Amino acid sequence: MEFKNLESCDFETLFRGFERAFEDYEIHFDKPEVQSMLCRRGYNPQLSFAAFDNGEIVAFTLNGTGLFNGVFTAYDTGTGTVREYRGQGLAGRIFTHSIPFLRQAGVRQYLLEVLQSNQKAISVYRKMNFEVAREFDCYRQSIENINKQLSVRTSMADCEVCEVNVDSIRRMQVYCDFYPSWQNNVESIERGKDNLTCLGAFIDGEPAGYCVFDKISGDLTQIAVKNEYRRKGIASGLLRDALGRMHTDFIKVLNVSSDNLTLSAFLTAMGVSPASKQFEMILPL
Numbered sequence: 001m002e003f004k005n006l007e008s009c010d011f012e013t014l015f016r017g018f019e020r021a022f023e024d025y026e027i028h029f030d031k032p033e034v035q036s037m038l039c040r041r042g043y044n045p046q047l048s049f050a051a052f053d054n055g056e057i058v059a060f061t062l063n064g065t066g067l068f069n070g071v072f073t074a075y076d077t078g079t080g081t082v083r084e085y086r087g088q089g090l091a092g093r094i095f096t097h098s099i100p101f102l103r104q105a106g107v108r109q110y111l112l113e114v115l116q117s118n119q120k121a122i123s124v125y126r127k128m129n130f131e132v133a134r135e136f137d138c139y140r141q142s143i144e145n146i147n148k149q150l151s152v153r154t155s156m157a158d159c160e161v162c163e164v165n166v167d168s169i170r171r172m173q174v175y176c177d178f179y180p181s182w183q184n185n186v187e188s189i190e191r192g193k194d195n196l197t198c199l200g201a202f203i204d205g206e207p208a209g210y211c212v213f214d215k216i217s218g219d220l221t222q223i224a225v226k227n228e229y230r231r232k233g234i235a236s237g238l239l240r241d242a243l244g245r246m247h248t249d250f251i252k253v254l255n256v257s258s259d260n261l262t263l264s265a266f267l268t269a270m271g272v273s274p275a276s277k278q279f280e281m282i283l284p285l
Contacts, residue, residue, distance in 0.1 A: 017057025
């Protein structure tokens, strides 16, 4: 068994290990989805590590790096172990192996998200001195059901919706009521802009709201409306436009801060229900 970083690992080998590690999971990912995920999450192969057996990846932790709340951070983009190698503590050994390299690279904190139902993993992270920073709600609903709710809501008055660039989205971040999670923040949007659609809503030429989404995966990354323009149908209009462009029959909205009442109330009104809950956990390095 050899532990090393993934700097010289080609994507085919990486994907093969990824596919084997998650082959018994309900959700499966194809190559473009994994490539898009790695891009958006800031995958850093030099600071990502795996256990190799006979040249094949049998366990891994794929780390993204970047600024988070102004702190240089490593983010657990994906951790997995091939089924027949589970129970050997490989994930913990990879993590322990990686820490000196992360610190040497200037990383000051390690960030991850874990399903609240995964008590075994949470217990392991707590023993490693991770602490819960926030609680997240994750939503999912069919587009058909959402459209039923949208059909009874009024349209936006005198509001124009059009595609905008990431710079516009960056300027409108102040409309958000909470700091987005790693995979949804503006840095992630910048990294994945080639696969994302950004829409802005304008009243008399002035920005009133926006949304960002991935029409291939059904991911609604961000949606927000300026305070003075809320409750005027703008968010509904943006969502209606986004749904019309989706290539999926559902949308998912991941990592909505549980203490944020505005977005959760809007999603509930649209018939979008929470599907799961996560903890955001941080370990200072």
